[in-house]
Amino acid sequence: MSDDELGPNTRLVHAGRRSEWTRGPGMAAGIVNPPVWHASTILFDNLAALDEARRHPDAGLFYGRRGTPTQWALEEALTAQEPGAAGTKLYPSGVAAIAAALMTVIRTGDHVLMVDTAYEPSRAFADRLLKPLGITTSYYAPGADVAPLIQPNTKAILLESPGSLSFEVQDVPAIVAAAKARGVATILDNTWATPLLFPAIGHGIDFTVQALTKYTGGHSDLMMGSVTTTKRWFGKLKTQSYLLGYCVGPDDAFLALRGLRTLGLRLERQGASALTVARWLQQHSAVARVMHPALPDDPGNALFVRDFKGASGLFGFVVKRGERRHTAALIDDLAHFGIGFSWGGYESLILPVELDGIRTATTTDSGGQIIRLSIGLEDPADLMADLAAGLDRYEAQF
Numbered sequence: 487m488s489d490d491e492l493g494p495n496t497r498l499v500h501a502g503r504r505s506e507w508t509r510g511p512g513m514a515a516g517i518v519n520p521p522v523w524h525a526s527t528i529l530f531d532n533l534a535a536l537d538e539a540r541r542h543p544d545a546g547l548f549y550g551r552r553g554t555p556t557q558w559a560l561e562e563a564l565t566a567q568e569p570g571a572a573g574t575k576l577y578p579s580g581v582a583a584i585a586a587a588l589m590t591v592i593r594t595g596d597h598v599l600m601v602d603t604a605y606e607p608s609r610a611f612a613d614r615l616l617k618p619l620g621i622t623t624s625y626y627a628p629g630a631d632v633a634p635l636i637q638p639n640t641k642a643i644l645l646e647s648p649g650s651l652s653f654e655v656q657d658v659p660a661i662v663a664a665a666k667a668r669g670v671a672t673i674l675d676n677t678w679a680t681p682l683l684f685p686a687i688g689h690g691i692d693f694t695v696q697a698l699t700k701y702t703g704g705h706s707d708l709m710m711g712s713v714t715t716t717k718r719w720f721g722k723l724k725t726q727s728y729l730l731g732y733c734v735g736p737d738d739a740f741l742a743l744r745g746l747r748t749l750g751l752r753l754e755r756q757g758a759s760a761l762t763v764a765r766w767l768q769q770h771s772a773v774a775r776v777m778h779p780a781l782p783d784d785p786g787n788a789l790f791v792r793d794f795k796g797a798s799g800l801f802g803f804v805v806k807r808g809e810r811r812h813t814a815a816l817i818d819d820l821a822h823f824g825i826g827f828s829w830g831g832y833e834s835l836i837l838p839v840e841l842d843g844i845r846t847a848t849t850t851d852s853g854g855q856i857i858r859l860s861i862g863l864e865d866p867a868d869l870m871a872d873l874a875a876g877l878d879r880y881e882a883q884f
């Protein structure tokens with residue numbers, strides 16, 4: 487049986503565990519997790535070994551920037567989660583991973599199509615760094631037909647589904663088909679779904695990016711990103727990453743790999759709890775709308791049901807009245823929700839969201855203040871009781 491035919495949780499547990507990376511002196515089978523190799527300098531036995539390594543720098547340990555078994559185990563384990571992928575490179579953050587994927591494909595004079603609902607720093611990279619380099623970007627609404635938007639010099643489409651902060655689902659297979667017909671590369675920020683809920687390479691995406699900072703790390707204690715791609719692009723991605731000098735520290739790689747082993751269980755639980763909380767919020771008198779693609783009345787639900795294997799734990803809701811300042815009554819005194827950026831950790835978070843200034847092809851009027859929740863591993867009953875008290879405090883202001 488090939489690894490691609492194994493169940494996703496079996497792959498999560500076993501991928502990247504080569505005994506040659508985990509064996510100590512005199513051991514046959516090795517230990518369970520790869521040791522944390524702290525290395526800049528690699529020592530060679532003699533001149534012949536040094537020259538051989540120079541000829542084949544990817545064949546084994548060469549220099550710290552090219553990684554050690556700690557980083558290789560994580561890369562291999564991530565690649566194994568995406569049937570059809572050829573390899574993965576690691577980056578110091580999710581944003582660095584998105585930038586690296588784009589820079590692998592585009593050159594001066596090229597054009598990028600980016601979904602309007604992309605993570606704001608992805609837009610900032612395009613507008614503030616690519617533009618001065620002579621690379622233009624246009625933004626499309628997540629429901630748009632991209633075929634007529636592809637220009638002769640369009641080289642990449644950057645997708646994110648569901649969209650950051652407002653959770654619109656894209657028709658990824660239709661966009662992939664339009665892109666392939668014109669030789670345009672597709673890059674998907676797949677952080678929300680991870681390969682477990684949306685195996686992007688299998689859906690024809692060329693580059694799938696994850697902010698490992700979120701669900702893979704899973705414990706709110708590391709920053710990292712990954713790009714996984716196909717045979718066609720992996721050599722170019724590797725070269726580009728090497729030229730830009732990207733590498734990640736072994737301690738963080740170890741933590742990300744440790745997080746990956748339990749990703750399936752955490753996603754299942756956090757996704758189920760989030761849906762319970764989302765359904766409960768739908769019934770609440772203070773809530774105008776819940777933005778969660780797994781809800782049957784969500785505008786993205788048909789695409790979601792068709793393409794996704796499940797939902798993760800991040801979604802939003804809109805409160806009926808008031809402005810941003812009123813949200814203090816809701817969020818300030820919650821017992822189980824931290825107020826903070828990021829998401830995907832084991833603990834629940836809450837954040838008021840602003841779309842102004844980060845949308846140009848879609849409306850920023852969501853009908854009220856958006857509140858984003860990242861649901862953690864707490865018991866949903868406790869989370870709902872906490873939110874109920876917060877929404878009472880909120881409503882008492884009017």
Ligand SMILES: Cc1ncc(COP(=O)(O)O)c(C=O)c1O
Pocket residue numbers: 579580581582605646650675677678697698699709710711828829
């Ligand atoms: C959808 C999405 N993509 C990418 C990132 C970037 O990840 P990082 O913070 O590791 O750079 C984030 C971070 O919030 C995100 O929400």
